[in-house]
Amino acid sequence: MISISLSEIQTNYKIIKAKNIQVELLSQPIKYYRHGWQSWSLAAWTDIKPLPIQKPAIFHPLQIDVEYAYETNPHGSWLGAVEFADGKILLLGALSLDTHVYQVQNQLEGRSEAEEAEWFIMLGDENQVFSEYTNQLKKRFGHVEKNHVPRVWCSWYSLYTMIDEEILFKTFDALGDLPFEVLQVDDGWQKNIGDWYTNGKFPSGMKALADKIKSTNRRAGLWLAPLIASESSKLFNEHKDWFLKDERGRFVSAGFNWGEYLFALDTTHPDVRGWLVALMKQVRAWGFDYFKLDFLYAGALKGKRYHDMPREVAYRECLKLMYEAMGENAFFLTCGTPILPAIGVCDAIRIGPDVSHEWENYRNEVLLYNPSTPGTKNAVRTVVNRLWLKDLVHIDPDVEYFVSKENTLEEEHKIQLQDLALICDFKATSDLPQWMTPDEREQVRKFLLAEPKVKQLSRYVYQLDERVVDFSSAVALPDEPKGLTKLWGNFLGWLGDFPSVLHVFKWLDDNRVKKIRKSL
Ligand code: 9PG
DSSP states (O other): OEEEEGGGGSSSEEEEEESEEEEEOSSOOSEEEEEOSBTTSOEEEEOSSOOOOOSOGGGHHHHSOGGGTTOOSSEEESEEEEEOTTSOEEEEEESSSSEEEEEETTEEEEEESSSOEEEEEEEEOHHHHHHHHHHHHHHHHOOOOOOOOOOEEESHHHHTTOOOHHHHHHHHHHTTTOOOSEEEEOTTSEEETTEEEEOTTOTTOHHHHHHHHHHTTSEEEEEEOTTEEETTOHHHHHOGGGBOBOTTSOBOEEEEETTEEEEEBOTTSHHHHHHHHHHHHHHHHHTOOEEEEOOGGGGGSOOBOSSOOOHHHHHHHHHHHHHHHHOTTOEEEEOSOBHHHHTTSSSEEEOSOOOOSSSOOIIIIIISOOTTSSOHHHHHHHHHTTGGGGGTSEEEOOOBOOOOTTOOOOHHHHHHHHHHHHHHTOOEEOOOGGGOOHHHHHHHHHHHHOOOOEEEEETTEEEETTEEEEOHHHHSOOOOOOHHHHHHHHHHHHHTTSHHHHHHHHHHHHHHHHHHHHTO
8 A cells, every 4th residue: 555645746746556545635625526436326526424325225236336335435436536625626536447536534545456556646726636637547548539429319218118110200200300410219129138129119120210210311329238138138048158247156236127137248258249249230230320338337347257357447348349349430328337447438428317307306316315316406416527527538418308298397407407418518308399399499409509608617607608507506415314204215225125116116107108108
């Protein structure tokens, strides 16, 4: 363990090679910057204290880095920072993968799960410190040439899994001359998670779907979750030896979703690599060239791999492999992805949890105190705290909303989300053209074509042309539950670990969407 005193880094930055490192803090900090592992994990400046353990635990593998789920010290993946009373910040950030930063009493500690790591340390003004850190990251991880980010219509946040050929074809026609460049088909087209061929809802097949999109003069986009498989999938049942196991030979859990347990492919297995390449080539051959690959964290879970290597190194290798297999000019958006390993090996990274038609979901965000679950406030909070990534990669804040049908967001919150997308320079929506009033349709058009001049005024305040936008109302975490609310939250968290209870929640959600689908 190498120990550094703050007095040694009063000027400029330092880069030190060590497996583990400790930086002594000379005064008591007032805030800690936590940087969550993957797209949906929390990134925020918080008070110096432990946060409640995220609930329910069944979701740990798919919302945070499960290896650190019960860590009580303030901590985060690859980097951590503290803010002092004079407004200066001290950042300890790794320039290597498989690293974690903690604040333990009066020390910032960096630890590597792998071999020796490179550690960046800098004290100073927040923007300068993050900008120097990103410079150093760029040198090691590279960055994909900043090609144009297309304006995207995505099927998820209106139709969810209730997509089928008829409704998508109708929707694509109804989008008319709105200036979208990609129409992206999300979850719901596939036979099963792991079985990436069409289910009965697309009788004309996937090539016909891509052709339909291309006939509207747009690029065809497709969602897949190539690194996981559900327990009932053919892939899992026919190739059990392809899946990641722990030291004791048990399958590693990749979480629970779609009413089922999920498992993770061992991406170092030669047959899995071959299968992934063939899959990417297949979807490209259908005519799609914009790919949203999701639930990617599964490629970086801890386990015993065919080729032994650090888990995030294995994951980065796999992203490279898939990116190459997608072929020339494909646009690769990573989602549910560990952040640092994806830099330089994809076009864009989703940098926050899912938005939703609600600002804050009381059950998930207040009672369960879960900042990773879908909800617009959760999404804005984490995205605003990850804007520093913009110099390295295209950053996707998720979609924006314009319509009032089936949506409880206040106008103010819809605009906050739209402004955030303008700052990220990544524009998308799932709003159905069938639901847009003529006025809303004009709003969408204006938004898609807007290119405001963006200037940051303070940590959470930005100026867009002449307008000042303040995200402070979203970044604060809810008050921690106390008394009866805490008891009720704990009970709910315990209940949420039972798949049968999750089935009931899923049934309720599905019913809402089924009603929407019927009304169209
Ligand atoms: C499709 C969706 C959409 C969406 C993705 C991803 O349990 N969870 O915490 C959880 C978070 C996000 C999530 C699903 C589950 O959504 O982010 O855009 O593509 O998958 O299923």
